[in-house]
Amino acid sequence: MEKESILIVDDEERMRKLIKDFLKQKNYNTLEAGDGEEALKVFEANKDNIILILLDVMMPKLDGWSVLRQIRQTSKVPIIMLTARGEEQDELFGFELGVDEYISKPFSPKILVARVEALLKRTEGDPKEIKDVGGIKIDPQGRTVSVDGKEIELSLREYELLVYLVENQGIALSRDKILNNVWNYDYYGDSRTIDSHIKKIRKKLGKKGKYIETIRGIGYKFEVK
Amino acid sequence: MEKESILIVDDEERMRKLIKDFLKQKNYNTLEAGDGEEALKVFEANKDNIILILLDVMMPKLDGWSVLRQIRQTSKVPIIMLTARGEEQDELFGFELGVDEYISKPFSPKILVARVEALLKRTEGDPKEIKDVGGIKIDPQGRTVSVDGKEIELSLREYELLVYLVENQGIALSRDKILNNVWNYDYYGDSRTIDSHIKKIRKKLGKKGKYIETIRGIGYKFEVK
DNA sequence: TAAAATAACTAATATTAAATATGTTATGAA
DNA sequence: TTCATAACATATTTAATATTAGTTATTTTA
Numbered sequence: 001m002e003k004e005s006i007l008i009v010d011d012e013e014r015m016r017k018l019i020k021d022f023l024k025q026k027n028y029n030t031l032e033a034g035d036g037e038e039a040l041k042v043f044e045a046n047k048d049n050i051i052l053i054l055l056d057v058m059m060p061k062l063d064g065w066s067v068l069r070q071i072r073q074t075s076k077v078p079i080i081m082l083t084a085r086g087e088e089q090d091e092l093f094g095f096e097l098g099v100d101e102y103i104s105k106p107f108s109p110k111i112l113v114a115r116v117e118a119l120l121k122r123t124e125g126d127p128k129e130i131k132d133v134g135g136i137k138i139d140p141q142g143r144t145v146s147v148d149g150k151e152i153e154l155s156l157r158e159y160e161l162l163v164y165l166v167e168n169q170g171i172a173l174s175r176d177k178i179l180n181n182v183w184n185y186d187y188y189g190d191s192r193t194i195d196s197h198i199k200k201i202r203k204k205l206g207k208k209g210k211y212i213e214t215i216r217g218i219g220y221k222f223e224v225k
Numbered sequence: 226m227e228k229e230s231i232l233i234v235d236d237e238e239r240m241r242k243l244i245k246d247f248l249k250q251k252n253y254n255t256l257e258a259g260d261g262e263e264a265l266k267v268f269e270a271n272k273d274n275i276i277l278i279l280l281d282v283m284m285p286k287l288d289g290w291s292v293l294r295q296i297r298q299t300s301k302v303p304i305i306m307l308t309a310r311g312e313e314q315d316e317l318f319g320f321e322l323g324v325d326e327y328i329s330k331p332f333s334p335k336i337l338v339a340r341v342e343a344l345l346k347r348t349e350g351d352p353k354e355i356k357d358v359g360g361i362k363i364d365p366q367g368r369t370v371s372v373d374g375k376e377i378e379l380s381l382r383e384y385e386l387l388v389y390l391v392e393n394q395g396i397a398l399s400r401d402k403i404l405n406n407v408w409n410y411d412y413y414g415d416s417r418t419i420d421s422h423i424k425k426i427r428k429k430l431g432k433k434g435k436y437i438e439t440i441r442g443i444g445y446k447f448e449v450k
Numbered sequence: 451t452a453a454a455a456t457a458a459c460t461a462a463t464a465t466t467a468a469a470t471a472t473g474t475t476a477t478g479a480a
Numbered sequence: 481t482t483c484a485t486a487a488c489a490t491a492t493t494t495a496a497t498a499t500t501a502g503t504t505a506t507t508t509t510a
Contacts, residue, residue: 101343104327155457172368193459195497215368216467216496217381223367380468418470420486441478441485 005029005049006116009039009067010056010082015105019054022109023116036062040070047075052120054103056082068099078123080115133166134224136208152204157182161197165212165222172221194219230254230274231341234264234292235281235307240330244279247334248341261287265295272300277345279328281307293324303344358391359449361433377429382407386422390437390447397446419444 006028010016013034020030031046033039036059043050053071057064064081071077080101101119103112131138137146143159145152154162164182165173175194198220202209213221231253235241238259245255256271258264261284268275278296282289289306296302305326326344328337356363362371368384370377379387386407390398400419423445427434438446 157458171366192461192497192499195499196459199498199500214497218368221367382469417472417486417488420488421470424487424489439486 003029003049004051005031005046007031007033007039007042007046007050007053009033009036009053009059009064011035011059012056015056015082019112022112026113026117028116035059036064036067039067043071043075043077050077052078052080052116054080054082054116058084078119080119131166133169133222134208134211136166136205136211138163138166147205147208154201154204157197158201158204161194162201165220169222169224172215172218174219176219178219229276230256230271232256232258232264232267232271232275232278234258234261234278234284234289236260236284237281240281244337247337251338251342253341260284261289261292264292268296268300268302275302277341278302278304279307279341280304283309305340305344356391358394358447359433359436361391361430361436363388363391372430372433379426379429382422383426383429386419387426390445394447394449397440397443399444401444403444 006023008016008019008023008030009032010019011034016032016034020032023030031042031050033042039053039055040062043053055064055067059067068079068081071079078100080103081099082103082105084105100123101115103115130140135148137149139145140163145154145159145162161178161182164178178194198212202212205211211222211224213223215221231248233241233244233248233255234257235244236259241257241259245257248255256267256275258267264278264280265287268278280289280292284292293304293306296304303325305328306324307328307330309330326340328340355365360373362374364370365388370379370384370387386403389403389407403419423437427437430436436447436449438448440446
């Protein structure tokens with residue numbers, strides 16, 4: 001596989017260079033495009049290696065919004081818009097079109113890198129790829145889970161809870177957090193709902209159930225050891 | 226747990242009300258402060274429940290920048306600065322001080338909410354850093370501790386006590402202070418509770434246990450020598 | 451649409467782990 | 481040496497989770 005890259009789209013060469021340097025320091029590969037049309041071309045040609053796009057709004061030929069719209073027709077690649085002052089009113093519009101993040105110029109190196117990394121992090125586990133951790137295989141497309149090749153049946157909640165745990169592998173998750181993310185509402189009345197589901201999942205996972213660790217006083221953590 | 230809240234700091238009552246209403250529609254709890262000093266007070270009192278601060282720059286008594294600076298001494302809570310037009314030149318300055326986001330007035334409800342949610346989203350899993358002092362590695366995400374690469378098992382209190390000591394590396398901590406910060410309540414009945422925990426931690430740390438020094442008559446200090 | 455089946459949640463109890471208390475010994479400072 | 485403090489080992493209490501059973505809600509299907 002080619003190296004994963006970040007595509008920088010900006011008409012100012014100086015700006016591209018600047019960003020490129022920041023990112024290089026953090027060991028990211030970069031690709032560049034000087035206008036919207038080029039951006040689309042470069043994106044098409046490297047679709048599979050581009051993990052994120054930094055996209056300037058104001059550009060000749062084809063502006064950032066148009067590029068955004070076109071790319072979103074075929075891809076969910078994370079996109080950060082680079083806006084100059086005074087363009088803020090467009091922002092909302094952008095969120096609806098699927099912008100993941102904004103950075104206003106001028107920005108500091110730290111900010112840039114921090115946002116890029118944060119965004120990569122929160123989008124990484126997202127796509128519908130089959131995960132296989134320690135013999136537990138999750139296929140989001142088919143919504144199936146198999147253990148050592150043998151499919152197991154999980155209910156909706158069980159499935160989502162397991163996926164959430166696996167996506168956050170190695171991280172101790174509080175019950176609150178689990179509730180907010182798997183149940184997505186604040187819910188009252190502490191009960192042992194999560195525990196029940198955990199128990200069921202563990203049972204269904206058989207001896208691999210032990211990968212779901214109990215973190216006393218906190219919650220649970222998925223870890224293959 | 227108390228309800229998580231967003232702290233709104235603005236000297237104009239009308240503005241606070243406006244923001245509050247927007248946020249309420251999205252089911253966020255809010256707290257308010259009418260000037261910088263009040264902001265600090267409210268923040269102190271509700272530290273654990275405040276998940277985000279909306280902070281106006283221009284305020285009587287203590288302006289937004291000062292508040293920001295003070296809060297950043299003790300907390301990494303996400304902060305969005307509310308700036309009026311023409312204040313933007315300070316932005317870069319702000320980012321360095323730890324501003325996470327800006328919103329210029331006037332703003333639309335949707336923009337406000339979108340930014341708040343985007344920021345919350347990207348800070349929630351806020352990658353806490355792994356500390357490594359003298360071969361003792363603490364991973365707050367996984368809530369694990371390893372000594373010379375080998376993971377050790379710590380109970381909740383043990384873990385928190387160790388983290389507290391390590392965070393205050395080189396500082397002699399009184400028992401009172403430890404109690405207030407690790408147990409976080411004033412607790413009665415002289416006991417050698419802390420000692421017991423210290424003992425257990427030392428044991429689990431093996432020969433690195435000696436990094437926890439006893440300061441006779443005071444308490445303990447973590448120091449790598 | 452009613453009955454049956456399944457899943458989600460709740461509640462109660464059992465079990466286990468951890469926190470704290472206690473009694474005693476060891477250590478260091480005056 | 482004496483007194484104060486800390487270390488240590490163990491006992492007790494407290495708290496959290498696991499487990500089981502039962503209720504409610506939702507979905508399926510006859």
